[in-house]
Amino acid sequence: MPNHSDRCLAIDPLVTPYVDGHLESGDRRTVDEHLQRCAPCASRVAAERAVRDLIHERRATLARSCAPDALHGRCAELARLNDDARPTSRADVFGAARRLQPTEGARGHQPGGAARGFSQASWRTRLAPLALAASLTLLVGAAFLYQLTESSSRVLAAELAADHVKCFALNSMLHTHDSPTAVESAMVSGFGWRMQLPDTGSVAGLELVGSRPCLYGEGKIAHIMYRHNGEPVSLFMLPRRVRTQEVVDVLGHEAAIWCAGDRTFVLLARKPRQEVDRLVAAVQASLR
Amino acid sequence: MARSLGSRAVSPAFEAEALASLDSLYRTALRLTRSPVDAEDLVQETFLKAFRAADSFRPGTNLRAWLFTILHNTARNRIRDRARDTVAVDSEIVERAAERPPAGGIVETPESLLLRDTMAPELQAAIDALPPAFREAVWLRDVEEFSYAEIAEMLSIPIGTVMSRISRGRHLLFEHLNRLRPVNA
Numbered sequence: 001m002p003n004h005s006d007r008c009l010a011i012d013p014l015v016t017p018y019v020d021g022h023l024e025s026g027d028r029r030t031v032d033e034h035l036q037r038c039a040p041c042a043s044r045v046a047a048e049r050a051v052r053d054l055i056h057e058r059r060a061t062l063a064r065s066c067a068p069d070a071l072h073g074r075c076a077e078l079a080r081l082n083d084d085a086r087p088t089s090r091a092d093v094f095g096a097a098r099r100l101q102p103t104e105g106a107r108g109h110q111p112g113g114a115a116r117g118f119s120q121a122s123w124r125t126r127l128a129p130l131a132l133a134a135s136l137t138l139l140v141g142a143a144f145l146y147q148l149t150e151s152s153s154r155v156l157a158a159e160l161a162a163d164h165v166k167c168f169a170l171n172s173m174l175h176t177h178d179s180p181t182a183v184e185s186a187m188v189s190g191f192g193w194r195m196q197l198p199d200t201g202s203v204a205g206l207e208l209v210g211s212r213p214c215l216y217g218e219g220k221i222a223h224i225m226y227r228h229n230g231e232p233v234s235l236f237m238l239p240r241r242v243r244t245q246e247v248v249d250v251l252g253h254e255a256a257i258w259c260a261g262d263r264t265f266v267l268l269a270r271k272p273r274q275e276v277d278r279l280v281a282a283v284q285a286s287l288r
Numbered sequence: 289m290a291r292s293l294g295s296r297a298v299s300p301a302f303e304a305e306a307l308a309s310l311d312s313l314y315r316t317a318l319r320l321t322r323s324p325v326d327a328e329d330l331v332q333e334t335f336l337k338a339f340r341a342a343d344s345f346r347p348g349t350n351l352r353a354w355l356f357t358i359l360h361n362t363a364r365n366r367i368r369d370r371a372r373d374t375v376a377v378d379s380e381i382v383e384r385a386a387e388r389p390p391a392g393g394i395v396e397t398p399e400s401l402l403l404r405d406t407m408a409p410e411l412q413a414a415i416d417a418l419p420p421a422f423r424e425a426v427w428l429r430d431v432e433e434f435s436y437a438e439i440a441e442m443l444s445i446p447i448g449t450v451m452s453r454i455s456r457g458r459h460l461l462f463e464h465l466n467r468l469r470p471v472n473a
Contacts (some may be wrong), residue, residue: 004382013448013451013452015455016451016452016454016458017436017451019458021428022436044443044459046457047458047462048455048459048462050403050462051403051458051459051461051465052430052458054403054406054411054465055411055426055430055431056430058406058407058408058411059430059431061408062315062408062411062415062431063312063315063413063431063432065311065314065318066311066314066332067310067311067313067314067328068328071310071314071331071332072307072310074332075310075331075332075335076303076304076307076309077334078332078335078336078339079298079303079306079307079339142408152320158336159336162329162332162333165329165332165368166329166333169325169326171330185338251332
């Protein structure tokens with residue numbers, strides 16, 4: 001770098017805290033003295049300070065934009081969703097999380113069993129030294145694990161609705177489009193499930209978009225994406241029979257849940273219930 | 289904290305404090321995604337994860353910083369999910385750029401005078417035009433006013449890298465805004 005002495009390089013890490021006023025007096029004096037002798041560094045500091053001051057002056061305006069009311073409403077609803085379905089104890093969650101760490105997935109989880117030999121005191125001790133990010137990962141992992149086993153249909157539907165929105169947002173950017181044969185072979189290779197997709201011709205306006213392993217549940221959930229009259233429709237398949245048949249209204253979406261064979265299905269769309277029922281009937285007919 | 293409130297998983301205080309950060313999370317999500325639809329989706333997923341993991345939040349620590357950590361991790365996972373290789377290359381370039389001190393002697397007149405007339409929309413556009421790593425660092429520091437240590441924890445990077453990203457981001461902004469000034473400014 002031209003015109004930069006070793007002294008300039010030594011000063012470099014101090015410049016930002018100097019501009020922000022976070023330097024101890026000794027370091028601040030060192031920078032002050034250097035800036036008096038070095039015009040390029042003085043100019044660099046002045047430029048950084050000018051931008052910092054400008055942002056601070058305009059901060060009130062920059063920070064004025066607010067989240068839409070609808071988003072406030074949906075996020076408040078998410079808090080309430082958690083009230084009706086939590087594990088029976090915190091140890092359950094941590095036990096589940098611990099078992100998630102090696103290679104075991106959701107399979108084989110027995111409610112209550114995870115608490116054995118893993119007291120609340122012991123997990124507190126384990127967690128105490130962990131950094132925020134590490135403990136967060138552990139818990140989020142656990143939260144998505146138990147959706148497969150213990151949570152209510154409403155919580156499951158909320159998480160799948162979030163995944164539905166995310167996958168379609170991704171799809172509208174990437175414009176991926178899979179053939180029925182590609183999706184059927186992905187179900188075999190990814191999940192070991194031989195299945196015949198619903199014939200899209202049987203429902204007017206239904207179009208296959210593609211499939212992907214769901215990001216939640218350690219990839220155990222298959223997600224087949226459709227558009228019906230242009231609007232996103234998701235069909236999720238979980239590997240076990242864990243639900244009774246019901247339709248849940250969550251986050252502006254209707255989620256129809258039912259079991260067939262050894263799987264649980266969830267069809268999810270932002271559509272009136274009658275339309276969702278019609279789509280479910282078409283899917284169920286094709287899976288018989 | 290939640291257990292002391294009986295069966296309720298998310299305490300009213302936790303919920304209220306978390307939702308009070310929604311606007312600033314949304315603004316930051318907007319800067320990260322530059323798309324209102326993606327920003328809403330990102331914030332919604334952040335709250336979904338936060339409420340589900342509410343038990344893991346240690347009372348007395350900074351809830352707002354905790355939520356921003358979830359926001360950042362969620363955004364980063366999404367980007368990785370979209371293009372794993374692109375992110376790896378991009379972050380490498382970013383780190384190299386951050387290590388290189390910007391050239392000195394940029395201006396001859398007092399710098400603050402040069403930027404004096406820059407209005408918020410122009411500044412906002414310049415911030416949005418920054419490479420993502422610098423945009424995020426400058427935004428979290430100068431608009432959301434997090435400390436270096438909080439940002440380092442949120443982004444899982446050393447404090448030195450936080451400071452160099454802020455510095456580099458501010459200098460890129462200066463150069464960008466300076467180019468926009470009329471010649472006789």
